[in-house]
Amino acid sequence: MSGKNDEFADFRERMNQRILEQDNQVVKRFFSLDSQTYRDGALNVKTKEMLGLVASMVLRCDDCIRYHVNQAHAAGVTRDEFFEVFQVGLVVGGSIVIPHLRRAVDALDELEQGGAES
Amino acid sequence: MSGKNDEFADFRERMNQRILEQDNQVVKRFFSLDSQTYRDGALNVKTKEMLGLVASMVLRCDDCIRYHVNQAHAAGVTRDEFFEVFQVGLVVGGSIVIPHLRRAVDALDELEQGGAES
Amino acid sequence: MSGKNDEFADFRERMNQRILEQDNQVVKRFFSLDSQTYRDGALNVKTKEMLGLVASMVLRCDDCIRYHVNQAHAAGVTRDEFFEVFQVGLVVGGSIVIPHLRRAVDALDELEQGGAES
Amino acid sequence: MSGKNDEFADFRERMNQRILEQDNQVVKRFFSLDSQTYRDGALNVKTKEMLGLVASMVLRCDDCIRYHVNQAHAAGVTRDEFFEVFQVGLVVGGSIVIPHLRRAVDALDELEQGGAES
Amino acid sequence: MSGKNDEFADFRERMNQRILEQDNQVVKRFFSLDSQTYRDGALNVKTKEMLGLVASMVLRCDDCIRYHVNQAHAAGVTRDEFFEVFQVGLVVGGSIVIPHLRRAVDALDELEQGGAES
Amino acid sequence: MSGKNDEFADFRERMNQRILEQDNQVVKRFFSLDSQTYRDGALNVKTKEMLGLVASMVLRCDDCIRYHVNQAHAAGVTRDEFFEVFQVGLVVGGSIVIPHLRRAVDALDELEQGGAES
Numbered sequence: 001m002s003g004k005n006d007e008f009a010d011f012r013e014r015m016n017q018r019i020l021e022q023d024n025q026v027v028k029r030f031f032s033l034d035s036q037t038y039r040d041g042a043l044n045v046k047t048k049e050m051l052g053l054v055a056s057m058v059l060r061c062d063d064c065i066r067y068h069v070n071q072a073h074a075a076g077v078t079r080d081e082f083f084e085v086f087q088v089g090l091v092v093g094g095s096i097v098i099p100h101l102r103r104a105v106d107a108l109d110e111l112e113q114g115g116a117e118s
Numbered sequence: 119m120s121g122k123n124d125e126f127a128d129f130r131e132r133m134n135q136r137i138l139e140q141d142n143q144v145v146k147r148f149f150s151l152d153s154q155t156y157r158d159g160a161l162n163v164k165t166k167e168m169l170g171l172v173a174s175m176v177l178r179c180d181d182c183i184r185y186h187v188n189q190a191h192a193a194g195v196t197r198d199e200f201f202e203v204f205q206v207g208l209v210v211g212g213s214i215v216i217p218h219l220r221r222a223v224d225a226l227d228e229l230e231q232g233g234a235e236s
Numbered sequence: 237m238s239g240k241n242d243e244f245a246d247f248r249e250r251m252n253q254r255i256l257e258q259d260n261q262v263v264k265r266f267f268s269l270d271s272q273t274y275r276d277g278a279l280n281v282k283t284k285e286m287l288g289l290v291a292s293m294v295l296r297c298d299d300c301i302r303y304h305v306n307q308a309h310a311a312g313v314t315r316d317e318f319f320e321v322f323q324v325g326l327v328v329g330g331s332i333v334i335p336h337l338r339r340a341v342d343a344l345d346e347l348e349q350g351g352a353e354s
Numbered sequence: 355m356s357g358k359n360d361e362f363a364d365f366r367e368r369m370n371q372r373i374l375e376q377d378n379q380v381v382k383r384f385f386s387l388d389s390q391t392y393r394d395g396a397l398n399v400k401t402k403e404m405l406g407l408v409a410s411m412v413l414r415c416d417d418c419i420r421y422h423v424n425q426a427h428a429a430g431v432t433r434d435e436f437f438e439v440f441q442v443g444l445v446v447g448g449s450i451v452i453p454h455l456r457r458a459v460d461a462l463d464e465l466e467q468g469g470a471e472s
Numbered sequence: 473m474s475g476k477n478d479e480f481a482d483f484r485e486r487m488n489q490r491i492l493e494q495d496n497q498v499v500k501r502f503f504s505l506d507s508q509t510y511r512d513g514a515l516n517v518k519t520k521e522m523l524g525l526v527a528s529m530v531l532r533c534d535d536c537i538r539y540h541v542n543q544a545h546a547a548g549v550t551r552d553e554f555f556e557v558f559q560v561g562l563v564v565g566g567s568i569v570i571p572h573l574r575r576a577v578d579a580l581d582e583l584e585q586g587g588a589e590s
Numbered sequence: 591m592s593g594k595n596d597e598f599a600d601f602r603e604r605m606n607q608r609i610l611e612q613d614n615q616v617v618k619r620f621f622s623l624d625s626q627t628y629r630d631g632a633l634n635v636k637t638k639e640m641l642g643l644v645a646s647m648v649l650r651c652d653d654c655i656r657y658h659v660n661q662a663h664a665a666g667v668t669r670d671e672f673f674e675v676f677q678v679g680l681v682v683g684g685s686i687v688i689p690h691l692r693r694a695v696d697a698l699d700e701l702e703q704g705g706a707e708s
Contacts, residue, residue, distance in 0.1 A: 015574035018581065022551070026273050026559040033269065034567045037209045037262050042198035047165060048206060051172045055210040056568070058173045058450075060651070061532070063571035064210075079612070080160035087616040088166060091155045092173040092182075094448025095624045096412075096646070099653035102605035109608065133456035136463065140433070144441040144627050151623065152449045155616050174450070176568075178297070179414070181453035197258070205262040212566025213270045214292070214530075217299035220251035227254065273563045278552035283519060284560060290523045291530045291564040294686075296415070300564075315376070316514035323380040324520060327509045328527040328536075330684025331388045332410070332648075335417035338369035345372065380509050387505065391498050391681045396670035401637060402678060405644045409682040412645045418682075434632035442638060445627045446645040446654075487692035490699065494669070498677040506685045528686070533650070535689035 005110055008066055038071070046075040050085050053104075057089030060100050069107045082108055123228055126184055156189070164193040168203050171222075175207030178218050187225045200226055241346055244302055274307070282311040286321050293325030296336050305343045318344055359464055362420055392425070400429040404439050407458075411443030414454050423461045436462055477582055480538055510543070518547040522557050525576075529561030532572050541579045554580055595700055598656055628661070636665040640675050643694075647679030650690050659697045672698055 020028060038048045049072035056064035072082070086104060090097050138146060156166045167190035174182035190200070204222060208215050256264060274284045285308040292300035308318070322340060326333050374382060392402045403426035410418035426436070440458060444451050492500060510520045521544035528536035544554070558576060562569050610618060628638045639662040646654035662672070676694060680687050 012574065015577055018577050019573065022555050024552075024555040024559055026269060027555060027562060029265070029269050029272075030559075030562050030567075031570075033262060033265050034209055034570070036265075037205055037567075041202050042196065043168075043202045047168070048202065050161075050165070051168060051203060051206040052210060054169045055172050055176045055206060058448075059176055059210070059568045061568050061571060064568060078160065080614075083612050083614040083617060084159050084161045084166065085169060087155055087614055087620075088169040088173060090448070090617060090620050091152055092170060092177070092448050092450055094412075094444070094446050094451070095620075095627075096446055096649050096651050096654060097448070098621075098624070099651060101609065102602065105605055105608050130456065133459055136459050137455065140437050142434075142437040142441055144623060145437060145444060147619070147623050147626075148441075148444050148449075149452075151616060151619050152452070154619075155449075176566075177450045179450050179453060182450060198260075201258050201260040201263060205260055205266075208263060208266050208566075210566050210568055212530075212562075212564050212569070213266075213273075214295050214297050214300060214564055215566070216267075216270070217297060219255065220248065223251055223254050270563055273559055277556050278550065279522075279556045283522070284556065286515075286519070287522060287526045287557060287560040288564060291526050291560060294527045294531055294684075295564070314514065316378075319376050319378040319381060320513050320515045320520065321523060323378055323384075323509055324523040324527060326381060326384050326684075327506055328524060328531070328684050328686055330648075330680075330682050330687070331384075331391075332413050332415050332418060332682055333684070334385075334388070335415060337373065338366065341369055341372050380505060383501070383505050383508075387498060387501050388681055390501075391677055395674050396668065397640075397674045401640070402674065404633075404637070405640060405675060405678040406682060408641045408645050409648045409678060412649055413682070432632065438631050438633045438638070439641060441627055442641040442645060445624055446642060446649070484692065487695055490695050491691065494673050496670075496673040496677055499673060499680060502677075502680050502685075503688075506688070509685075531686050533686050533689060536686060 005066070005070070005107070005114070008063065012063070012067075046072070046077060049075050050077060050081070054085050054089045054092075057086070057097055057100055057104065058093035060093070060097060062100060062103050065100055065104050066107045069104055070111065073108070073111050079108070079112070123184070123188070123225070123232075126181065130181070130185075164190070164195060167193050168195060168199070172203050172207045172210075175204070175215055175218055175222065176211035178211070178215060180218060180221050183218055183222050184225045187222055188229065191226070191229050197226070197230070241302070241306070241343070241350070244299065248299070248303075282308070282313060285311050286313060286317070290321050290325045290328075293322070293333055293336055293340065294329035296329070296333060298336060298339050301336055301340050302343045305340055306347065309344070309347050315344070315348070359420070359424070359461070359468070362417065366417070366421075400426070400431060403429050404431060404435070408439050408443045408446075411440065411451055411454055411458065412447035414447070414451060416454060416457050419454055419458050420461045423458055424465065427462070427465050433462070433466070477538070477542070477579070477586075480535065484535070484539075518544070518549060521547050522549060522553070526557050526561045526564075529558065529569055529572055529576065530565035532565070532569060534572060534575050537572055537576050538579045541576055542583065545580070545583050551580070551584070595656070595660070595697070595704075598653065602653070602657075636662070636667060639665050640667060640671070644675050644679045644682075647676065647687055647690055647694065648683035650683070650687060652690060652693050655690055655694050656697045659694055660701065663698070663701050669698070669702070 049068055053068035053072055056068050086101055090101060156170060167186055171186035171190055174186050204219055208219060274288060285304055289304035289308055292304050322337055326337060403422055407422035407426055410422050440455055444455060510524060521540055525540035525544055528540050558573055562573060628642060639658055643658035643662055646658050676691055680691060
């Protein structure tokens, strides 16, 4: 895993800790629910991560895209499959998605070159 | 297929025709591209329809949700699977998605009771 | 409580029941978390309902606006205070919020005339 | 001007009056600023109405779209020009814009058939 | 006040000046209206800044979040209260808000450690 | 053309190439359609670029704003005209647009000082 992914993961880890240190039950439960959402169920992890990725693309959240690219790659999504997820995100969300698509492909390239995922 | 679905399909059909009658190449090509997006490829139709559905949920587009509920149902998505798509949409998009979730479940109920899809 | 509010409350009630009948833990927990969010805490119910209302306005969700107008009215928010919540929503969210502001004021008028809230 | 346009204009008029009756300076000034925005200046009314229309399309606000279709039609925007505004809205905003495009074309058809604008 | 806050405030200040140097009445009046919005009225400054903050969170605007965290901190919002504003933003807006929540908590930590606000 | 514009153009160029290298027909056709959208037609390039710019502002996409500021500047949009596009974006989209307006003016200043556009 190279630079941008490390930096992102470090900040993410540090701030999640700060957030969960706070005694706020609703926020803590939301974080727990967020983790449960992507577990195997009627749909498998791979499918759910692709759902999370396309939702993140059309809502244009770069950190969320990077996170789900990492998770989906770990769950075995291939480059051709990634591009079909991207194609749905692009057609549904429009050209406004393109800058985020560029960063998604950059994150995917980084993962494929590094041979590792977080 | 019962009432709300019929009314929606009629308006959709009539206006699509009005739109495609117009000599605007970009609009026509976009409509054609939209159809290609959900065809079998590296991902199958069922998976792509679920991707289209979750994207429509987080962007909170009722007509799009109804359309993809119909298509996903026709592609064999089960009720349990639908709810896992809804769960991703709900957690990613937040409580603001709930009114659209209600209408999605209403559309699904209508399909399951009617035994038909458009 | 007059017509539009009744119709809204009926559909809301009926579909919530359909949703919670389904055995999907994430969706059920989300609904429970949503209820906890607006309880008295470091901030009181009145303040939290105003926060929920302004968030619903800028995200332009009519059902959510109607719901929080009802709840905020029940929690004692006055007409002048409502308009200051609306003013924040309008300035932050822009003229695109105006159609939703119209429906918010319509909902408020209905509550004040009916002398009741759901 | 036929049915849907009348109904929309009536509610719009009535609620604007209710809103401006309230003694809230920020809301009143916002409404006044909104009117000033589309006056002739470095850009003419026709261009500004097209800008307002495309912004309304990508933000997917049906009432705003109907309003700006009316105003742009009154300012002399032709059907071919309307479709080029729609094409920008569709490509920038994606297929999620299509349901709103259908209603925009419906509003335009109504205006062209009725020979009147509000 | 440490680094990120300084950099943000400098750019903000410099560009606001460039914007207001331009002879555009609508833009100038909008900036003036924006300032009036958060003044004491039927609701106090503290409440209004919390409304501005939650609106900025669900619309996912990092600069707006940082600005309102600063203003709300200056108006006396406590850490526990901040987290209840965050909880409403998170539940209404969904997991897509989490990256912005991380940056909001980072901004709050910076303020609390620096003992100063802009 | 100075620093920020160069960096943006380099990443944009490099990633577009990576995206178009992939054998995904829908993505490729979308990119082609995006280019066609802004060509002379019933509306001229200048008007279309202003439409693309205001759509990018209200959707708050910084890369898209920078791109259309460059294109619109090349198509002859003057500073006064730019500010009237900004005024529509600001009033329609609200104060949430302000941080993006700052970056749009920064991009415009850079172009005017550099005497060049990409």
